[in-house]
Structure formats: C-alpha cells, structure tokens
Amino acid sequence: xxxxxxxxxxxxxxxxxxxxxxxxxxxxxxxxxxxxxxxxxxxxxxxxxxxxxxxxxxxxxxxxxxxxxxxxxxxxxxxxxxxxxxxxxxxxxxxxxxxxxxxxxxxxxxxxxxxxxxxxxxxxxxxxxxxxxxxxxxxxxxxxxxxxxxxxxxxxxxxxxxxxxxxxxxxxxxxxxxxxxxxxxxxxxxxxxxxxxxxxxxxxxxxxxxxxxxxxxxxxxxxxxxxxxxxxxxxxxxxxxxxxxxxxxxxxxxxxxxxxxxxxxxxxxxxxxxxxxxxxxxxxxxxxxxxxxxxxxxxxxxxxxxxxxxxxxxxxxxxxxxxxxxxxxxxxxxxxxxxxxxxxxxxxxxxxxxxxxxxxxxxxxxxxxxxxxxxxxxxxxxxxxxxxxxxxxxxxxxxxxxxxxxxxxxxxxxxxxxxxxxxxxxxxxxxxxxxxxxxxxxxxxxxxxxxxxxxxxxxxxxxxxxxxxxxxxxxxxxxxxxxxxxxxxxxxxxxxxxxxxxxxxxxxxxxxxxxxxxxxxxxxxxxxxxxxxxxxxxxxxxxxxxxxxxxxxxxxxxx
Amino acid sequence: xxxxxxxxxxxxxxxxxxxxxxxxxxxxxxxxxxxxxxxxxxxxxxxxxxxxxxxxxxxxxxxxxxxxxxxxxxxxxxxxxxxxxxxxxxxxxxxxxxxxxxxxxxxxxxxxxxxxxxxxxxxxxxxxxxxxxxxxxxxxxxxxxxxxxxxxxxxxxxxxxxxxxxxxxxxxxxxxxxxxxxxxxxxxxxxxxxxxxxxxxxxxxxxxxxxxxxxxxxxxxxxxxxxxxxxxxxxx
Numbered sequence: 189x190x191x192x193x194x195x196x197x198x199x200x201x202x203x204x205x206x207x208x209x210x211x212x213x214x215x216x217x218x219x220x221x222x223x224x225x226x227x228x229x230x231x232x233x234x235x236x237x238x239x240x241x242x243x244x245x246x247x248x249x250x251x252x253x254x255x256x257x258x259x260x261x262x263x264x265x266x267x268x269x270x271x272x273x274x275x276x277x278x279x280x281x282x283x284x285x286x287x288x289x290x291x292x293x294x295x296x297x298x299x300x301x302x303x304x305x306x307x308x309x310x311x312x313x314x315x316x317x318x319x320x321x322x323x324x325x326x327x328x329x330x331x332x333x334x335x336x337x338x339x340x341x342x343x344x345x346x347x348x349x350x351x352x353x354x355x356x357x358x359x360x361x362x363x364x365x366x367x368x369x370x371x372x373x374x375x376x377x378x379x380x381x382x383x384x385x386x387x388x389x390x391x392x393x394x395x396x397x398x399x400x401x402x403x404x405x406x407x408x409x410x411x412x413x414x415x416x417x418x419x420x421x422x423x424x425x426x427x428x429x430x431x432x433x434x435x436x437x438x439x440x441x442x443x444x445x446x447x448x449x450x451x452x453x454x455x456x457x458x459x460x461x462x463x464x465x466x467x468x469x470x471x472x473x474x475x476x477x478x479x480x481x482x483x484x485x486x487x488x489x490x491x492x493x494x495x496x497x498x499x500x501x502x503x504x505x506x507x508x509x510x511x512x513x514x515x516x517x518x519x520x521x522x523x524x525x526x527x528x529x530x531x532x533x534x535x536x537x538x539x540x541x542x543x544x545x546x547x548x549x550x551x552x553x554x555x556x557x558x559x560x561x562x563x564x565x566x567x568x569x570x571x572x573x574x575x576x577x578x579x580x581x582x583x584x585x586x587x588x589x590x591x592x593x594x595x596x597x598x599x600x601x602x603x604x605x606x607x608x609x610x611x612x613x614x615x616x617x618x619x620x621x622x623x624x625x626x627x628x629x630x631x632x633x634x635x636x637x638x639x640x641x642x643x644x645x646x647x648x649x650x651x652x653x654x655x656x657x658x659x660x661x662x663x664x665x666x667x668x669x670x671x672x673x674x675x676x677x678x679x680x681x682x683x684x685x686x687x688x689x690x691x692x693x694x695x696x697x698x699x700x701x702x703x704x705x706x707x708x709x710x711x712x713x714x715x716x717x718x719x720x721x722x723x724x725x726x727x728x729x730x731x732x733x734x735x736x737x738x739x740x741x742x743x744x745x746x747x
Numbered sequence: 748x749x750x751x752x753x754x755x756x757x758x759x760x761x762x763x764x765x766x767x768x769x770x771x772x773x774x775x776x777x778x779x780x781x782x783x784x785x786x787x788x789x790x791x792x793x794x795x796x797x798x799x800x801x802x803x804x805x806x807x808x809x810x811x812x813x814x815x816x817x818x819x820x821x822x823x824x825x826x827x828x829x830x831x832x833x834x835x836x837x838x839x840x841x842x843x844x845x846x847x848x849x850x851x852x853x854x855x856x857x858x859x860x861x862x863x864x865x866x867x868x869x870x871x872x873x874x875x876x877x878x879x880x881x882x883x884x885x886x887x888x889x890x891x892x893x894x895x896x897x898x899x900x901x902x903x904x905x906x907x908x909x910x911x912x913x914x915x916x917x918x919x920x921x922x923x924x925x926x927x928x929x930x931x932x933x934x935x936x937x938x939x940x941x942x943x944x945x946x947x948x949x950x951x952x953x954x955x956x957x958x959x960x961x962x963x964x965x966x967x968x969x970x971x972x973x974x975x976x977x978x979x980x981x982x983x
Contacts, residue, residue, distance in 0.1 A: 190857055190860035190861050191865075192865060193849070193853065193860065194846070194848065194849075197848035197849065198848065201848055633844065634846050634847070636844070637844045637845075637846060638846075638857075638861070639805070639829075639832075640803075640805055640832065640838050640844070641832070641833060641838070641857055641858045641861055641911075642829050642830065642831075642832040642833020642834070642858060642861050642862065642915075643829065643833075643861045644825070644826055644829045645825070647861065739806075740805045740806070741800050741805050741806045744805070744840065744844065
C-alpha cells in the first residue's frame with residue numbers, strides 16, 4: 189500500500205519526472221503518427237496497385253504472346269475452377285504515344301494493354317478508374333460529374349458529350365481547311381496577302397498544317413511515309429490471309445485531307461483504334477497565376493485522336509503505327525500507372541501487331557488476369573496454376589509478387605523508421621534512468637526511514653519499479669491520445685501549417701493523394717504503448733536496485 | 748532475576764572505511780527489563796547510536812548477539828528482521844525522519860501499510876485510520892492531522908514521529924536523541940510523553956542522549972565511552 193501511495197505522491201510532487209513523461213509521450217505519439225501515415229500510404233498504394241493488377245497474373249515471357257487464350261483459360265479453370273471468379277486475357281506491349289500540343293510534338297513511352305473492357309471490368313474495378321464512370325474528383329470536390337451510369341458496361345464508344353465535342357472539332361477544322369484551301373489557290377496568294385488576312389507566312393503554314401492534323405483529322409503524307417514498309421506489309425499480309433476485307437487500314441480514315449475520301453467517309457467517325465488513356469499522360473498541373481491554386485491542363489481530351497506506335501509480333505519485330513481515338517481517361521491514382529498505361533481494344537491491337545492466327549482467326553495473348561473468389565487462396569491457386577502453366581513459357585504470380593520490390597521497399601522503409609523511432613523512446617528510457625538515479629539519491633533518507641519502519645528491500649525496489657511503470661503508463665497513455673488526435677486531425681494540421689508557412693506541406697502534385705492518408709492499426713498502437721512501458725520499467729531497474737541495496741543506517745545518516 | 752526483555756551480548760561493531768578499520772563498539776553487554784526506561788549517554792562517537800541501531804536490527808553486529816525474549820534475533824533472515832522492525836521495535840530519531848510527501852496521518856499509518864499487503868490494508872483502512880487518529884490525539888497533534896511535515900514545528904514533528912512508532916504497537920521503543928533538536932521546554936514535553944508511555948503502557952524504552960538532564964529521567968543510565976560501558980547507574 190505504501191508503495192502505491194508513495195508512487196502516486198512522487199508522481200505528483202517530482203516535477204523532474206515530468207520531463208521523462210514528456211519524452212516518453214513524444215516518442216509514443218511520433219511513433220503512432222508515423223506508423224499510421226506510413227500504413228495509410230502503403231494500404232492506399234496497395235489498393236491502387238491491386239486495382240490495376242488482378243489478384244493472380246499469368247504472364248507470358250515473350251512479347252509475342254502465346255496462342256489461344258481460351259485454351260489456357262480453360263486449363264486454368266480445370267485446376268482451380270472453384271476458386272476463380274473471373275478471367276480476362278490481355279496483350280501487353282511497349283509502345284510510343286504521340287500527339288501534339290501547342291504545335292509541339294509530344295511523345296511518351298507507354299505500356300499498351302489490349303483489353304476486353306467487359307471482362308476486364310469483372311477482374312478489377314475498371315469502372316472506378318474511368319472518368320466517364322467515376323467522374324473527376326479532387327479531394328472531395330467533384331470537378332467533373334460522371335457521364336455514364338454505373339450500370340453500363342464499359343465499351344469502346346464515346347459518350348454523347350465527347351461525340352459532340354469531336355463533331356465540333358471536326359467541323360471547325362473543316363472550316364479552317366476550307367478557308368485555307370481557298371486562300372492558297374495558286375496565283376491567289378498575293379491577293380490574300382493584300383487583304384491583310386494572312387495569319388501565316390508561307391513557311392509557318394507548312395508547319396502548321398501537319399501539326400493541327402496530327403491531333404485530330406487529316407493526315408498529311410509526311411507521317412504516312414513514316415510508317416515503315418515492313419509494318420504495312422505485315423498488316424496487309426495478316427488481313428488478306430484472314431480473308432477479311434481490308435476496311436481497317438487505319439490510315440484510310442485518318443487520310444481526310446483528301447477531298448474524295450471526305451465524300452465517302454464520315455469525318456466524325458471514330459478511328460478503329462480506341463483507347464483509354466492514362467490521365468498522367470495527357471495532363472499536367474500548373475499554378476493558376478490568378479488564384480494561385482493548382483490547375484489541371486489537359487493536352488488532349490476524350491474524343492481526340494492520338495497516334496500509337498508499337499512493334500509487331502514476329503522476328504524481327506517491326507514497328508507499326510496506328511491512329512486511335514481516346515474513348516476515356518483512366519485514372520487509378522498511382523502516378524506510375526497513370527503516366528504509363530494506355531488500354532486499347534484487344535482485337536485491333538492483335539490485328540495491328542499481327543497476332544491473329546490466319547488459320548484459326550484466334551488472337552495471341554501475353555497475360556491472363558484472374559480474379560479470385562477469396563484472395564486468401566491466392567498462394568494455393570498460384571501453386572496449382574504453376575503446375576499446369578509451364579514455367580518456360582509463363583510466369584504465374586499474385587499481384588503482390590509482381591510488385592514485390594515496390595511493396596518490399598515500403599515495408600523496409602517503415603521498418604527502418606520504426607527502429608529509428610524506437611530509438612527515440614530508448615533515449616527517453618535513458619532519461620528516465622538518469623532522473624531516477626537522481627530521485628534515488630534525493631530520497632536516500634526516505635528509503636532509510638522505510639527500512640527502519642520494516643519495509644523490505646524488495647518493497648523499496650518495487651516502489652521505484654512501479655514508479656517507472658507509472659511514468660511509462662502516463663507517458664504512453666498521453667502519447668497514445670496525443671498521437672491519435674494528431675492522426676485524426678492531420679489534414680487540418682497540414683492546412684494550418686500550409687497557412688502558417690505559406691507553403692504547401694503536403695503537395696498532392698507530388699504524392700497523388702488528395703489528402704494525407706492514415707490508417708490506425710490498433711495492434712500497432714498497443715505494441716508501441718507496451719514497448720514504451722517496458723522501456724520505462726527497464727530503465728528504472730538499475731536505480732531501483734540501488735535503492736534496495738542502500739544500507740538503512742547509512743541512508744538514515746544521509747543528509 | 749527475571750528474564751531480560753532485550754539483551755546485547757558482547758556486541759562489537761567495526762566499520763570499514765577504505766583501508767582503515769574503525770572499531771566503534773568493543774564488546775558491550777546490556778540487559779533491559781520489560782517495561783524499563785533505559786538511557787544511554789556518552790560523547791559523540793562513543794558508539795551509542797550504533798548500539799541502538801544494532802539492538803533495533805537496523806544494522807548487524809560484527810561480533811556478539813542481540814537477544815529478544817531469550818531468542819537470538821541478529822542473525823535471522825532478512826525478511827524476519829524486516830518484520831521484527833515493523834512489529835516489535837518502534838524508532839524515534841533526532842531529525843524526526845518523517846516522509847515529506849505524506850501528511851501526518853499518512854506518516855503515522857505508514858508502518859501499518861508496510862506490514863500488510865495492499866488489499867488487507869484496504870479492507871481494514873477505516874479501523875486503522877481510527878487507531879491512528881486516536882494515537883495522534885494522544886500525542887496532542889489532532890489539529891495537524893492533514894498537514895505535511897514541512898508545515899510542522901520541530902516538537903510537532905517529533906510527536907508525529909512518536910505517534911508513528913506507536914501505531915504498530917511495539918514492545919520496544921528505540922529513541923535516538925529524541926530531544927536533540929528541540930529547545931529545552933519542547934524537549935521536556937517530549938520526555939513527559941515518553942515517560943507517560945513507559946508508565947501507562949509499560950513500554951520498554953531505550954533512549955540515546957548526550958544530555959544528562961534528559962538521561963536522568965530514565966530508570967537507569969548506561970554511560971558509553973569509546974565503545975565500552977563506562978558506568979552503569981540507577982537513576983534517581
């Protein structure tokens with residue numbers, strides 16, 4: 189009883205001990221905040237990565253892919269049918285995206301993924317990532333409302349709004365070219381100049397024509413010539429062998445500068461290549477000079493056309509080019525994907541890459557994405573699939589295995605941070621040690637009194653041990669509360685510091701999160717608090733033993 | 748001759764300071780009867796406090812024995828000696844030695860808190876509080892019950908210390924210069940209190956003092972000189 193009483197009294201009267209309480213408290217609070225933010229980041233990131241990659245992925249080793257996706261999907265169903273919810277075959281290949289913005293040609297290296305939107309949507313949350321279904325949100329603020337209802341299946345058609353935009357752009361362009369054509373009638377040049385209505389010099393106008401047209405519409409001969417003969421030959425070969433009518437020479441529709449083509453082809457008709465384009469590929473952010481707020485600039489929009497270059501399957505691979513209409517913008521929130529992925533209609537991509545077997549008409553695939561009924565079975569399913577998909581041809585893995593290095597990096601980062609922060613608490617522990625030695629010296633006489641009154645050495649020792657424990661409990665208790673409050677109000681605090689310093693502390697342009705993500709793990713909080721208490725008790729052992737060993741007579745004589 | 752209540756037999760105590768051995772007690776034999784009031788006098792350094800500490804089990808002798816009721820107690824295990832200090836001996840010191848964080852009442856209750864595990868004490872706390880308040884009243888400190896030692900005068904602190912030594916109902920009261928830090932009038936009041944305790948409760952009291960006028964109020968005086976008993980005299 190006296191132990192408890194003294195312990196409480198010491199807690200109330202020894203203000204020096206407050207210092208150690210504060211250091212334990214700060215250590216605990218910091219650990220909780222950092223851990224919550226780290227795990228918030230990591231789980232947000234995992235969600236986003238998982239949203240793009242499916243649960244289990246079967247990858248072909250070669251870019252040429254393997255023939256007959258249906259056969260392999262049947263094979264997968266045979267071994268793990270009851271655990272598989274949905275599957276989709278895709279073609280993944282590297283490529284180049286080109287379009288023009290303010291007369292500058294812009295080329296971006298991309299990963300082109302040929303997909304079936306319907307089956308892809310069953311494997312992952314595709315609808316959440318397409319602008320026409322999810323709209324555009326920054327934080328909780330809706331910038332653009334969704335244009336399609338969630339019940340629609342994603343496909344390769346434009347929304348009415350995008351189609352209207354496309355029509356308008358085509359009409360404007362037509363107007364421009366008509367007027368340009370009229371003015372550039374040979375011999376009429378001088379008169380046009382005399383009118384004072386000449387927007388371009390001759391040499392400038394030569395540059396302008398192709399630049400306008402690459403974004404949308406008529407394709408001048410220069411670029412057509414850029415398509416290699418190999419690619420053309422390949423494509424033609426495929427088509428003729430396939431027996432299908434060569435309607436889909438992609439340049440034919442693109443070639444609208446020709447007046448005769450214009451008569452036969454609807455200028456607003458979409459290109460045969462259709463894509464969902466990663467938002468990071470076509471947007472950039474600038475600070476609005478008027479408001480100072482960051483503002484998104486779109487270089488091309490849904491309904492515009494861009495060019496895609498990639499390689500054909502076969503040896504040696506040849507380059508191939510095709511124009512494609514942007515049907516939707518893809519926004520996963522992972523900049524790595526948003527700046528890299530272009531989803532394309534699978535059959536067209538297969539055709540362009542010469543991946544369709546002329547005999548059977550079946551396309552080759554490079555990847556099968558699988559959604560499981562229960563992700564907990566993933567390891568088992570991977571084992572089963574590995575047994576039937578020969579490792580020489582395929583690599584089977586979960587999305588985590590595929591993104592292993594990235595996820596491991598995050599884990600290691602958080603482990604190192606934890607070690608460092610725990611060192612802070614250890615430092616607090618040494619603080620307790622020093623302060624306790626001081627208190628023991630200060631209390632030497634009292635220890636002598638207690639012993640004279642019959643207190644045992646163990647009793648004296650336990651006073652100081654429970655004092656340490658009490659400091660630990662109070663310190664980590666206040667620390668836990670403080671840490672949780674900080675985590676809860678972290679975005680308000682961020683706003684405050686942004687206001688205070690005039691600089692954005694958490695810049696969503698860098699992190700791609702609208703606000704700081706946090707996730708409080710109760711086990712983590714418990715461990716941190718428990719660890720801090722343990723350290724506080726450990727730090728008080730030495731001073732407590734010293735107190736216990738004090739000789740009563742000497743302690744009483746101590747002044 | 749009746750059996751002595753507490754007896755010191757050929758007690759020797761040598762302190763070791765570094766390389767030097769300092770003999771403080773060089774063979775002391777004392778027997779104290781039950782209910783006797785004995786004072787030990789001597790100059791500073793004569794070993795009188797050490798003798799008191801040895802008899803109260805605060806320290807263990809280099810040679811010799813301490814015998815309580817015919818049983819040797821100086822070589823008992825630590826926990827038994829702790830218990831004896833708590834139950835059999837009551838201590839009063841020159842500098843009062845109250846715990847500064849606790850109130851007078853809590854200081855007085857301290858021996859009882861030390862004696863019992865927390866839950867036992869908690870169950871009996873009302874009974875003990877009443878007991879402690881009675882004793883505080885008896886030493887004349889009822890108006891200071893909630894005060895801290897730092898708010899008390901020297902005499903009041905010594906009364907609190909006496910109350911604390913009495914609460915455990917000891918058999919032997921060991922007082923080390925109880926009046927040494929007090930003016931003569933307050934000192935006399937404390938002596939009156941001790942004498943009354945000795946007479947009314949027939950408590951065995953062993954008191955160390957250097958003041959002859961105080962010592963004379965005891966039944967018997969032992970005079971120590973350089974670690975040996977010099978004179979043994981009956982008080983007036």
